[in-house]
C-alpha cells in the first residue's frame with residue numbers, strides 16, 4: 001500500500017443522495033431523470049451542442065465509428081501514444097489503423113506528419129488531447145476539410161479544457177469523453193459522446209438505443225418504436241448518471257483544486273527543469289491547462305523506472321503511461337514493425353505524479369522533495 005497513491009476517487013458529497021433518489025423513482029434503467037439532468041447540464045450550462053451519456057469513453061468512440069460509417073478497408077489515422085480504445089473502436093468496424101507519431105514538445109500527434117499519411121482510403125482522423133492539452137485543431141480541421149475527412153476528438157482527458165478559448169470536444173465532428181474513476185469528473189465507469197455536426201444527431205440517438213427510435217418514442221414524438229438501424233446498448237443506467245450529476249455540479253470546485261495542485265507541482269519542480277534533470281509538461285499558447293495529470297519527462301527509460309522504484313520505496317505511487325500502440329502485440333500480429341520515435345520517447349520517459357482532489361500541499365511537497373532527492377543522489 002502506498003501512503004500517497006497515484007489516484008483516490010473524489011466524492012463531492014451528493015453521490016449517495018442522488019443514488020437513493022434515482023432508486024426511489026422506481027426506474028433505474030437508462031435515459032431517465034438523471035441522464036436528462038446531465039444532458040441538460042452539459043448542453044445548457046457548459047455549451048456542448050448535443051450530448052449522449054454512454055457507459056464509457058470506449059463506447060462513445062465505438063458509437064463515433066458507427067456514425068462515421070467506417071467500413072473494412074477504410075483508413076483511420078490515430079496517434080500511437082494513446083489508450084487502446086482510441087484505435088480499437090475503429091478496428092471493430094474493420095478499419096485499417098494508420099498510426100501517427102507524437103510531436104517533439106508534448107505527446108500530442110505531430111500535425112506536420114498528418115498530410116503525408118492521408119490516402120484516398122482515409123476516412124477519419126482521431127485526435128487525442130493528451131493530459132487535456134489541446135492539439136492544433138485549426139491545422140487538423142483545415143486538413144480534414146481539404147480532404148473531406150471526419151475528425152473525432154478523443155477528449156477523455158479534456159473536460160474543461162480549451163483550444164484558443166473554444167471548448168475541447170466541440171471542434172471535431174464528434175467527440176468522446178471519459179468519466180472513468182481516474183478522470184477529473186467520474187462515475188466509476190462512464191463516458192459521453194458529443195455530436196457537433198447536426199447530420200449525426202438523429203442517427204446517434206438510434207445507435208445509442210440498440211438501433212431503435214426509443215428515445216423519440218419516450219419524448220412522445222412517435223407512437224411506437226422499432227428497429228431502425230444498427231446499434232448497441234450504449235446508454236448508462238440511472239445509477240451512473242446520478243453519480244455523474246453529483247460530480248458535474250461540483251465541476252468548478254474540482255477544477256480549481258486540480259489546477260492548484262498542478263501549479264504547485266510546476267512551481268516546486270521548475271528548478272529541476274532549469275538544471276536540466278527533467279522536462280516538465282509543455283503547454284502551447286493555443287491550449288489551456290485543465291489539471292488532468294502532472295508528469296515529468298526523464299532522460300531515459302532506466303532513469304524513469306529507477307525514479308518510480310525510488311518513490312515507491314518511500315510510499316509514493318508514480319506511474320508510467322501508454323505503451324505505443326504501433327508496438328503492441330495485437331498490432332504487430334498483423335502489421336510489420338516500424339518506428340515512431342517521439343511516441344516511443346514519451347512512452348519510455350513519462351512518469352505521472354499523484355494528482356487527486358484530497359492530496360494536500362504537504363503531500364505534494366513530500367513528493368517533490370523525494371523527486372529532488374532522487375536527482376541529487
Ligand SMILES: *Cc1c(COP(=O)(O)O)cnc(C)c1O
Nearest residue numbers: 056057058083085156178180191
Ligand atoms: C481513459 C481513456 C479512454 C477510455 O476511457 P473509458 O471511459 O475507460 O472507456 C480512452 N482514451 C483515452 C485517451 C483515455 O485516457
